[in-house]
Amino acid sequence: MDALKLELKERIINALNLEDISIDDIQDNDPLFGDGLGLDSIDALELIVLLDKEYGIKLADPKQGKEIFQSVETMAQFVAANRTK
Amino acid sequence: MQKKVAITGMGIISSIGLSVEENFQSLISKKSGISDLENIQTRHASEIKVGEIKITNQELQQLLNLPVENTFTRTGLLGAYAAKKAVESAGIIDINEVRTGLISSTSVAGMDFTEKHYKKYEEHPEYQKYIQSHDAGDSSNKIANYLGLKGFVTTISTACSSAANAIMLGASMIENGYLDRVIVGGTDALSKFTINGFKTLMILSDTYNTPFDNNRKGLNLGEAAAYLVLESDEVIKKSNKKVLAYVAGYGNANDAFHQTASSENGEGAYLAMKQAFEKASILPDQIDYINVHGTATPNNDLSEGRAMNRIFSNVPKFSSTKAFTGHTLAAAAAIEAVYSVLALQNNTIFPNLNFKTPMEELNIVPETEVVQTEINHVLSNSFGFGGNCSTLIFSK
Amino acid sequence: MQIMYAISKFINISQDVVCENGKELFHNQEDTFAAFMKSVYKSLNISYPKFYKMDDLCKLAFIASELLLQNETEKDIALLFSNNEASLDTDLKHQQSIQNPDDYYPSPAVFVYTLPNITIGEVSIRHELKSESAFFVAEKYQTEYMHKYAEYLLKTNKAQKVLCGWIHFLEGDYKADFYLVEKMGILEHSKEHINNITK
Numbered sequence: 059m060d061a062l063k064l065e066l067k068e069r070i071i072n073a074l075n076l077e078d079i080s081i082d083d084i085q086d087n088d089p090l091f092g093d094g095l096g097l098d099s100i101d102a103l104e105l106i107v108l109l110d111k112e113y114g115i116k117l118a119d120p121k122q123g124k125e126i127f128q129s130v131e132t133m134a135q136f137v138a139a140n141r142t143k
Numbered sequence: 144m145q146k147k148v149a150i151t152g153m154g155i156i157s158s159i160g161l162s163v164e165e166n167f168q169s170l171i172s173k174k175s176g177i178s179d180l181e182n183i184q185t186r187h188a189s190e191i192k193v194g195e196i197k198i199t200n201q202e203l204q205q206l207l208n209l210p211v212e213n214t215f216t217r218t219g220l221l222g223a224y225a226a227k228k229a230v231e232s233a234g235i236i237d238i239n240e241v242r243t244g245l246i247s248s249t250s251v252a253g254m255d256f257t258e259k260h261y262k263k264y265e266e267h268p269e270y271q272k273y274i275q276s277h278d279a280g281d282s283s284n285k286i287a288n289y290l291g292l293k294g295f296v297t298t299i300s301t302a303c304s305s306a307a308n309a310i311m312l313g314a315s316m317i318e319n320g321y322l323d324r325v326i327v328g329g330t331d332a333l334s335k336f337t338i339n340g341f342k343t344l345m346i347l348s349d350t351y352n353t354p355f356d357n358n359r360k361g362l363n364l365g366e367a368a369a370y371l372v373l374e375s376d377e378v379i380k381k382s383n384k385k386v387l388a389y390v391a392g393y394g395n396a397n398d399a400f401h402q403t404a405s406s407e408n409g410e411g412a413y414l415a416m417k418q419a420f421e422k423a424s425i426l427p428d429q430i431d432y433i434n435v436h437g438t439a440t441p442n443n444d445l446s447e448g449r450a451m452n453r454i455f456s457n458v459p460k461f462s463s464t465k466a467f468t469g470h471t472l473a474a475a476a477a478i479e480a481v482y483s484v485l486a487l488q489n490n491t492i493f494p495n496l497n498f499k500t501p502m503e504e505l506n507i508v509p510e511t512e513v514v515q516t517e518i519n520h521v522l523s524n525s526f527g528f529g530g531n532c533s534t535l536i537f538s539k
Numbered sequence: 540m541q542i543m544y545a546i547s548k549f550i551n552i553s554q555d556v557v558c559e560n561g562k563e564l565f566h567n568q569e570d571t572f573a574a575f576m577k578s579v580y581k582s583l584n585i586s587y588p589k590f591y592k593m594d595d596l597c598k599l600a601f602i603a604s605e606l607l608l609q610n611e612t613e614k615d616i617a618l619l620f621s622n623n624e625a626s627l628d629t630d631l632k633h634q635q636s637i638q639n640p641d642d643y644y645p646s647p648a649v650f651v652y653t654l655p656n657i658t659i660g661e662v663s664i665r666h667e668l669k670s671e672s673a674f675f676v677a678e679k680y681q682t683e684y685m686h687k688y689a690e691y692l693l694k695t696n697k698a699q700k701v702l703c704g705w706i707h708f709l710e711g712d713y714k715a716d717f718y719l720v721e722k723m724g725i726l727e728h729s730k731e732h733i734n735n736i737t738k
Contacts (some may be wrong), residue, residue: 103647279676301656340650395665529660
C-alpha cells in the first residue's frame with residue numbers, strides 16, 4: 059500500500075503539472091481539493107483519466123470522483139480494491 | 144450621434160431546417176433535430192446524440208454551385224450557404240455598393256477535414272490542398288469570396304459566444320460609422336476533435352438534452368451556420384428596405400472564474416446582461432422573452448439561472464432552443480439570433496423541449512409549449528469557454 | 540476636441556528576449572520555451588501555481604500581461620488579443636492524443652486549451668478582470684481595426700484601459716506584442732506606433 063501511495067503521489071504531480079510540489083509535500087491524508095493542493099474540476103477529470111490509463115478503472119459519473127479523490131489515502135484504497143491493471 | 148442598427152436579412156442552416164422558414168416550422172411544431180451520429184466514424188457514436196445536418200458535403204457543394212476542384216471544408220460550406228441566403232434575403236444585388244464587411248466566427252474551422260485527411264498527405268498529395276483550409280480565417284475568406292465581398296473581413300474565435308461577439312462588433316461598427324453594412328454570424332461543423340474533447344470533459348449527454356431540468360446530464364453537440372445582415376439607418380432610408388428587427392443592445396463581460404466552468408452566481412452572465420440593458424436603454428421588465436444559453440450542463444444552467452434571478456425581479460418567459468438543435472458552438476449565438484428575430488416577427492415563444500422536473504435550486508421554469516404573446520424585446524445569452532459572456536437584445 | 544489616447548507600456552517577447560518599452564528585461568538562458576517562461580515567472584516572485592498547468596500560448600499571454608499589469612490597480616481593462624493560428628499548437632497535441640485507438644487517453648487539461656480565447660480567460664482570472672474581451676484570428680495584426688476598436692471602447696467608457704496584443708505560439712516559434720492603451724502614456728496611440736510595436 060505504501061508503494062502504491064508513493065506511486066500515486068508521483069503520478070498526480072506529473073499528470074497535473076504540479077511543478078513546485080514534491081512527493082514529500084503531499085501527506086497521505088491531506089485534502090487534495092479545496093484548501094489542500096487546490097486542485098480544480100479539470101484536475102478531477104485528469105485524475106479520472108489517470109485511473110483508467112494506469113489502473114484500468116473506468117468511472118462513468120464524474121461525481122463519483124468527490125469521494126475517491128478526497129486524499130491520497132482514499133485514492134489508494136479505491137485503486138487497490140478496483141484495479142484491473 | 145449613434146445610428147440605429149437594423150437587421151435586413153437572415154440565413155440559416157441547422158439540423159432543424161435548411162432555411163429560415165423550415166427552422167421556424169420545426170420550432171413551432173416541436174420537431175427536434177437531435178439524432179444519432181451518421182456522417183462521422185467515431186467510437187463514441189453509440190454514446191452520444193447530436194444535432195447533425197443530414198446533408199453530405201457533396202450535396203452542399205452542389206447547392207452552392209461550387210467547381211469540383213475546391214478546398215471548402217464542411218464549416219466553410221455551411222457558412223457560405225447561410226451567408227448567401229442572408230444576403231439574398233436582404234435583397235442585396237451589389238454587395239459592394241456601400242462599405243460592407245463580414246465578421247464571421249468558428250471554433251472548428253477546417254479541423255473537420257484536417258482530421259480526416261492529414262494522414263494521407265504524404266501518400267496522396269492531392270489532399271494537401273486542404274492544408275490551407277485549416278485556419279479559422281480561411282472559412283471567413285472563402286465566405287467573403289463566395290459572396291463577392293471586397294470589404295473588411297475578420298474572424299472571431301471566442302468559443303460558444305463567438306457569433307454574439309460578431310453581431311455585437313458588427314453593430315458597433317455601424318453605429319460608429321465605420322461600415323454601412325455588415326454580415327455577421329458564425330459556422331461550425333461536427334468533428335471528431337470536438338466530440339472527443341467534450342467527451343473527456345464529461346459534459347456530453349448520452350440522450351436528448353434537457354435544458355434547465357433538474358436531472359439534466361449534459362449537452363448534445365450540433366452543427367449549423369447562420370448570418371444576419373445589419374445595415375445602417377441611412378442605407379435603409381435610401382433603399383426603403385424592410386427591417387426585420389433591430390439590434391437594440393449588447394454586452395460582453397468576463398466571468399474570470401475558470402477556463403471552462405461558470406461561476407456559482409453567474410457573475411459574467413449578470414454583467415453581460417446588465418451592460419446590454421444599459422446599451423439598449425431599456426429595463427429588465429421590458430424583456431418579453433429570453434432565449435437562454437441553456438446547454439443542459441449541470442454547471443451552465445444553474446449559473447445562468449442564478450444570474451437571471453439576480454437581474455430580473457420577475458424572470459420573463461424563457462426557453463433554450465438547444466433541445467432542438469444541440470449546441471452548435473461558434474454558430475450558436477447566430478442561429479439563436481435568427482430565432483430571436485422570428486420570435487419578434489411572429490409574436491411567438493418557442494418551447495424548451497424535454498423539460499420535466501424543475502431545478503431544485505431555482506424557482507423558475509422554462510416554457511414547454513409554443514406561446515403566442517406580444518413580443519417587443521428579446522434577450523439572447525451566449526456564454527463561451529474562457530469566461531466570455533455575451534448578451535444581445537433584439538427589438539421590433 | 541479630439542481626445543488623444545496613449546500607449547502607456549508595451550512588452551515584446553520573441554525568441555530569447557523579453558523587452559519592456561523597447562528595453563531588454565530578460566535574456567533567455569534556458570534550452571526550452573517552457574524553461575524560459577518558468578525563469579521569468581520565478582523572477583516575478585508571485586505564487587500562481589495555475590501557471591504550470593497552462594499550455595504554451597497561455598503561458599506566453601500570462602507572462603506578457605503579468606509584466607504589463609504588475610502594478611496596475613485598474614480592473615476595468617478590456618482585453619483584445621489576436622493571432623493567425625488560433626490555438627493550433629495545442630490542437631495538434633489534442634489530435635495526437637486521439638490518434639491511436641490502442642493508446643487512447645485524451646486529456647481534458649489539453650482539450651481545455653484548444654481555443655485561443657482561453658488566453659483571455661487566464662488573464663481575466665489572474666487579474667480579476669470582468670471586462671469586455673475579444674479574440675481575433677487574422678493573417679497579421681489588424682492595426683487599423685484594433686486602433687479603432689480600442690478608441691471606441693475608451694471613448695464610450697466601456698473600459699478605462701485596453702490591453703491589446705498579438706500572441707503567437709506554434710511548434711516552438713513564438714512572439715508576443717502587448718500594449719496598454721489609456722488616457723496618459725509614453726507614446727501616442729497611433730497606427731504608426733502600433734505597427735512598430737507589433738512588427
